[in-house]
Amino acid sequence: MYELFSDLGSWLTSGEQWAGPDGIAHRLAEHLQYSLIATLVAAVIALPVGLLIGHTGRGAFLAINLSSFGRALPTVGLVVLVFLASGLSMTPVYVALVALAVPAIVTNTYAGMTAVDADVKDAARGQGMRAHQVLFQVELPLALPLIMTGLRLALIQVVATATIAAYVSFGGLGRYVFDGLAQRDLVQVLGGAVLVAVIAVVLDLVLAGLQRALFRHRHHAAH
Amino acid sequence: MTIYSPGKGWPMIKFDAVHKRFPNGTTAVDNLSLEMPEGGITVLVGSSGCGKTTTLRMINRMVDPTSGTIRVAGRDILEADAAELRRGIGYVIQQSGLFPHRTVLDNIATVPLLLGWGRKKARARASELLETVGLTAGAGRRYPHQLSGGQQQRVGVARALAADPPVLLMDEPFGAVDPVVRTQLQDELLRLQRELSKTIVFVTHDIDEAVRLGDRIAVFRTGGHLVQCAPPAELLARPADGFVADFLGAERGLKLLSLTTLADVPQRRATTVRAGEKPAPQAGWQLVTSAEGRPLGWLDPATAAMSGTGGTAGEAALVPVRPLSDGDSLLSALNESVASPSGLVARVDAEGVLTGVTSREEIHDRAGTAHATATRPASRAADEAPASHAALQRRTA
Numbered sequence: 001m002y003e004l005f006s007d008l009g010s011w012l013t014s015g016e017q018w019a020g021p022d023g024i025a026h027r028l029a030e031h032l033q034y035s036l037i038a039t040l041v042a043a044v045i046a047l048p049v050g051l052l053i054g055h056t057g058r059g060a061f062l063a064i065n066l067s068s069f070g071r072a073l074p075t076v077g078l079v080v081l082v083f084l085a086s087g088l089s090m091t092p093v094y095v096a097l098v099a100l101a102v103p104a105i106v107t108n109t110y111a112g113m114t115a116v117d118a119d120v121k122d123a124a125r126g127q128g129m130r131a132h133q134v135l136f137q138v139e140l141p142l143a144l145p146l147i148m149t150g151l152r153l154a155l156i157q158v159v160a161t162a163t164i165a166a167y168v169s170f171g172g173l174g175r176y177v178f179d180g181l182a183q184r185d186l187v188q189v190l191g192g193a194v195l196v197a198v199i200a201v202v203l204d205l206v207l208a209g210l211q212r213a214l215f216r217h218r219h220h221a222a223h
Numbered sequence: 224m225t226i227y228s229p230g231k232g233w234p235m236i237k238f239d240a241v242h243k244r245f246p247n248g249t250t251a252v253d254n255l256s257l258e259m260p261e262g263g264i265t266v267l268v269g270s271s272g273c274g275k276t277t278t279l280r281m282i283n284r285m286v287d288p289t290s291g292t293i294r295v296a297g298r299d300i301l302e303a304d305a306a307e308l309r310r311g312i313g314y315v316i317q318q319s320g321l322f323p324h325r326t327v328l329d330n331i332a333t334v335p336l337l338l339g340w341g342r343k344k345a346r347a348r349a350s351e352l353l354e355t356v357g358l359t360a361g362a363g364r365r366y367p368h369q370l371s372g373g374q375q376q377r378v379g380v381a382r383a384l385a386a387d388p389p390v391l392l393m394d395e396p397f398g399a400v401d402p403v404v405r406t407q408l409q410d411e412l413l414r415l416q417r418e419l420s421k422t423i424v425f426v427t428h429d430i431d432e433a434v435r436l437g438d439r440i441a442v443f444r445t446g447g448h449l450v451q452c453a454p455p456a457e458l459l460a461r462p463a464d465g466f467v468a469d470f471l472g473a474e475r476g477l478k479l480l481s482l483t484t485l486a487d488v489p490q491r492r493a494t495t496v497r498a499g500e501k502p503a504p505q506a507g508w509q510l511v512t513s514a515e516g517r518p519l520g521w522l523d524p525a526t527a528a529m530s531g532t533g534g535t536a537g538e539a540a541l542v543p544v545r546p547l548s549d550g551d552s553l554l555s556a557l558n559e560s561v562a563s564p565s566g567l568v569a570r571v572d573a574e575g576v577l578t579g580v581t582s583r584e585e586i587h588d589r590a591g592t593a594h595a596t597a598t599r600p601a602s603r604a605a606d607e608a609p610a611s612h613a614a615l616q617r618r619t620a
C-alpha cells in the first residue's frame with residue numbers, strides 16, 4: 001500500500017511524465033479544453049431555456065423533465081450511440097458531455113428566476129419597465145448567483161466525466177485511466193483519477209471564490 | 224404618455240362602468256364609476272378581496288379591465304402604451320418592492336433612467352429626492368436590505384416621485400411597518416402632499432389611516448362594489464348603510480371629532496404661577512409656566528398650600544401637562560381634558576406660549592355640537608360639507 005502511494009507520488013512529480021505530447025501538461029490542457037467547450041455549448045443551449053421558462057413561467061414542467069431525462073442518460077451509452085450513428089469524431093463525446101451539463105444549468109437558472117421576489121418584479125413592471133428590461137435589469141442580475149452555481153456544477157460534472165474522450169481514442173486525462181487499465185498499470189490509473197479529482201476541486205474552489213467576490217454585498221439579494 | 228393636468232379638483236382619474244372579471248370567474252370590480260379629483264388624496268378602503276387593489280392597479284394597467292373605460296387626464300388609458308403610461312404614474316407597493324441588487328440612489332433613479340435622462344441627471348434628481356423624503360445622503364450609497372422597513376418605504380416613495388408624475392398610486396404602502404413609524408410616514412406624506420399637490424390614490428384596510436389621509440374615502444364591499452365615496456367627515460357622519468357604519472367602527476363619533484379642530488372653541492384666562500415664584504395658596508390647581516410663558520405642569524393644591532409656607536413652584540413635583548394648539552383636534556382635547564387633573568386644557572399659540580385654558584365641560588359641549596352639526600340630515604349639511612371639510616382638513620398644518 002505504502003509502495004503504491006510512493007509510486008503514485010513519483011509518477012505525479014517526475015519531470016518526464018509532465019513533458020511531451022503524452023505528458024500530463026498536454027493531457028491536462030486537452031481535458032480542460034474538452035470540458036470548457038462542452039460547458040460553454042451547454043450554457044448557450046440551457047441559459048436561454050432557463051431564462052425563458054423562468055421569465056414566462058410557461059413550459060417549466062416540460063423543460064425540467066426533459067433535462068432530467070438528459071441527466072439520467074448513461075454517458076458512456078450515449079457516446080457509443082452517437083459514435084455508431086456519426087462515426088469517429090469528437091462529436092459523440094461533446095454530445096454526451098453537453099447532455100450531462102444542460103440539466104444542471106436549466107434547473108438552477110429556472111430556480112434562480114423563480115426565487116426573484118414577486119413584489120420586486122411587480123414593482124419593476126409598475127415603474128414602466130418593458131418585459132426585456134425586467135428580465136435583463138432585474139430578474140437576471142438577481143438570479144445570477146444561482147445561475148453561477150448551475151454553471152459551476154455543470155463544469156465540475158463535465159470535468160469528472162470528460163475522461164470518456166479517451167474511451168473513443170481521444171486525449172485528456174482519461175488517457176491515463178484507459179491506458180493504465182489496458183496495461184494493468186495501477187499507478188497510471190490512479191494518477192489519472194487523482195488529477196481529474198484535483199482539477200475538479202480546484203475549479204470548484206476558484207469559481208466559488210469568484211462568486212463570493214462578485215456578490216459579497218448582496219447576501220439578501222435573492223429575497 | 225405625458226399627463227396634462229388642467230387644475231385642482233378636476234377629475235384627474237375617471238372610472239366609467241368598469242368591470243373586472245378574472246379568468247377563474249371571480250368578479251374583482253363590479254360596475255365601478257368613480258372620479259378622483261386632481262390634487263387630492265382618494266383612499267380606497269374595504270376588507271380583503273373587495274377589489275380595492277385591483278381598482279388601483281387598473282389605473283396603471285397592471286390589470287386591464289374586462290369592460291368599461293378608465294381615463295387619466297382625459298385620455299383613455301387602453302389607448303396608451305402600458306410601459307410609457309406607467310413611467311408617468313408613481314407606484315408604491317406594500318413591501319416597497321425595491322431592487323435588492325441596486326443601491327438606494329439607483330433604485331430612486333429607475334424611472335428617470337427609463338425615460339432616458341442619462342445617469343448623471345438621474346442620480347442628481349435621486350439625491351434631491353433622498354432629502355425630500357427625509358433620508359440622509361449617506362443612505363443613497365447603501366443597499367435596500369441595509370435599511371429599516373420605514374426607511375425602505377421612504378425610498379419606495381422617493382422612487383415613485385422621481386420623474387415628478389402628477390399621479391401617485393400607493394398600495395398599502397405603510398401596512399408592514401410598526402404603528403409609530405406608520406404615523407410618522409403618514410405625517411410625512413401629508414407634508415409632501417402640501418408641497419407637491421399630487422393626485423394620490425391610496426389603498427388601505429385601516430379606516431383610521433383612511434380618515435387621517437383622505438380628502439375622499441371610497442368604501443368597497445366584497446365582490447367589488449363601491450358602496451360610498453365621500454369626504455371623511457361626511458362618511459363618518461352619514462354612512463350610506465349598515466355595512467359602511469360597521470366598517471367605520473363603534474368609535475365613529477370619536478373619529479369624527481378627530482376631524483374638527485379646537486380653533487373656534489373659546490378659552491379663558493388661567494390661574495398661573497411662574498416657575499420659581501411663590502404659588503397662591505388655596506387657589507386650586509394652578510398651571511406653572513416658564514419665564515417665556517410655556518406651560519410646564521399642573522401644581523397640586525395641597526403642594527401649593529405647603530409650599531406657601533416658604534417653597535416655590537419650581538421645587539414642587541408637577542403633574543405633566545400636554546398643551547394643545549388651535550390645529551389640534553377636538554378628539555385630542557377631549558382626551559387631554561379627561562387626563563388633566565384640573566379638568567382644564569392648556570391652550571398655546573404656535574410658539575408654545577400659553578394663551579388660556581378651556582374646561583372639560585366646554586370641550587364636551589363643543590364635541591356634542593360638532594357631532595350634531597355633522598350628522599344633520601343630508602339636505603343642508605351636504606352643501607356645507609365641502610367647506611367645513613376643507614377647514615377641518617390639513618389639521619396637521
